[in-house]
Amino acid sequence: MYQSKTVNKSTTLKISGDLKEIKDLYPAIFIIDEQVYRYHSHFIDQLVANRPVYILEASEKNKTLQELHKIMDFFICHQVNRSYWIIAIGGGITSDISGFAASIYKRGCRLCFIPTTFLGMIDAALGGKTGINFNNLKNMIGSFYPAEIVLIRKEFLTTLPACELINGWAEWIKIALIVGPELFNSISTEKIPVINEQIILSAAKAKLKICSDDPYDQGIRRLLNLGHTFAHLLETLSDNEIRHGEAVLFGIRCAAYLSSELGYLQQSELDRIISSLSEIHLLSKELDLISLLTAGNPAEILLQDKKIISDDNKLNLVLIKAIGNVFIAPGFTPEFIIDRLANFADKLSR
Numbered sequence: 001m002y003q004s005k006t007v008n009k010s011t012t013l014k015i016s017g018d019l020k021e022i023k024d025l026y027p028a029i030f031i032i033d034e035q036v037y038r039y040h041s042h043f044i045d046q047l048v049a050n051r052p053v054y055i056l057e058a059s060e061k062n063k064t065l066q067e068l069h070k071i072m073d074f075f076i077c078h079q080v081n082r083s084y085w086i087i088a089i090g091g092g093i094t095s096d097i098s099g100f101a102a103s104i105y106k107r108g109c110r111l112c113f114i115p116t117t118f119l120g121m122i123d124a125a126l127g128g129k130t131g132i133n134f135n136n137l138k139n140m141i142g143s144f145y146p147a148e149i150v151l152i153r154k155e156f157l158t159t160l161p162a163c164e165l166i167n168g169w170a171e172w173i174k175i176a177l178i179v180g181p182e183l184f185n186s187i188s189t190e191k192i193p194v195i196n197e198q199i200i201l202s203a204a205k206a207k208l209k210i211c212s213d214d215p216y217d218q219g220i221r222r223l224l225n226l227g228h229t230f231a232h233l234l235e236t237l238s239d240n241e242i243r244h245g246e247a248v249l250f251g252i253r254c255a256a257y258l259s260s261e262l263g264y265l266q267q268s269e270l271d272r273i274i275s276s277l278s279e280i281h282l283l284s285k286e287l288d289l290i291s292l293l294t295a296g297n298p299a300e301i302l303l304q305d306k307k308i309i310s311d312d313n314k315l316n317l318v319l320i321k322a323i324g325n326v327f328i329a330p331g332f333t334p335e336f337i338i339d340r341l342a343n344f345a346d347k348l349s350r
């Protein structure tokens, strides 16, 4: 068991914990990913024990106000009050919308997450960010509302498609790069790393620690954006044809390359990072970065990323000095970044 405090609330992280504790959370109402329920109904039915269940079709198009409205109707219909536990079982879509519902319904109910994706276990269920999409913009509406209990059972991963695992690995590598060589090196020797409890717990604890040091995303937590500026750019330029995890892994490579170009990262460290990434980084589509950069309007896309813009309209980037030494570098123009990315793409294509 591991405890961490974020936004005035303690999160207790349990791995393979006693299920009786979940059965004992009363009164409670469940929000469950439809796919997860289909695959794991036997186990889930034991947990639910005849309490009300809202089945969610977990897709980005349902992470919306309309779905939230239905969840609120369901709560009202079951006379949920503030003493209720909202127990969400699913990946990041399920925890984001359920967490948001729990934070606003009657100004806040109790909240428990049982994440079922690798990404959920090490990232989305931890740290208190909740949210829904609005007008096709991701996570536009949300709150900071950490779950009091996060229960991890790696058995859920047995049914998770391989393409979903890569999303978790991308965030795992990012967290390991921030935390340091001990964590980072723990996977670099294996071809396809097996996800065990140690792998999950190490990254989950690190994420919780970063979030409890900076609950409202104003300082150190911004390091968690490592690779994401480039990832968002690639996702937008490719019309989301590149999957998020792949885009993040590619984005981390871009950040490492740029860090080396600017003289922050030694060649030997760059080589270590790139070779570890290539163990997992299998792009499903051949990425023609040069044509993406020249066909779209990358400068405009970069300038829309409010998270990374400073007062002088320049961009802050998360760069790498060494494994375990990641920092925010201010003052980049979009033109400079695009020029360097084109240079990187050129090297890749040779």
Ligand SMILES: NC(=O)c1ccc[n+]([C@@H]2O[C@H](COP(=O)([O-])OP(=O)(O)OC[C@H]3O[C@@H](n4cnc5c(N)ncnc54)[C@H](O)[C@@H]3O)[C@@H](O)[C@H]2O)c1
Binding pocket: 033, 034, 035, 036, 039, 058, 059, 060, 063, 090, 091, 092, 093, 094, 096, 116, 117, 118, 119, 120, 123, 124, 125, 126, 127, 128, 129, 130, 131, 138, 139, 156, 157, 158, 159, 160, 161, 164, 167
């Ligand atoms: N709040 C945060 O801090 C945070 C952090 C990262 C990502 N997110 C959000 O998380 C979402 C992505 O979440 P995700 O990658 O965890 O997955 P997800 O919730 O998007 O689910 C992906 C797919 O896997 C299915 N699935 C889930 N668990 C399964 C299982 N055990 N077996 C079989 N199928 C399963 C789902 O039904 C869905 O089809 C995005 O909306 C993103 O914005 C939030």
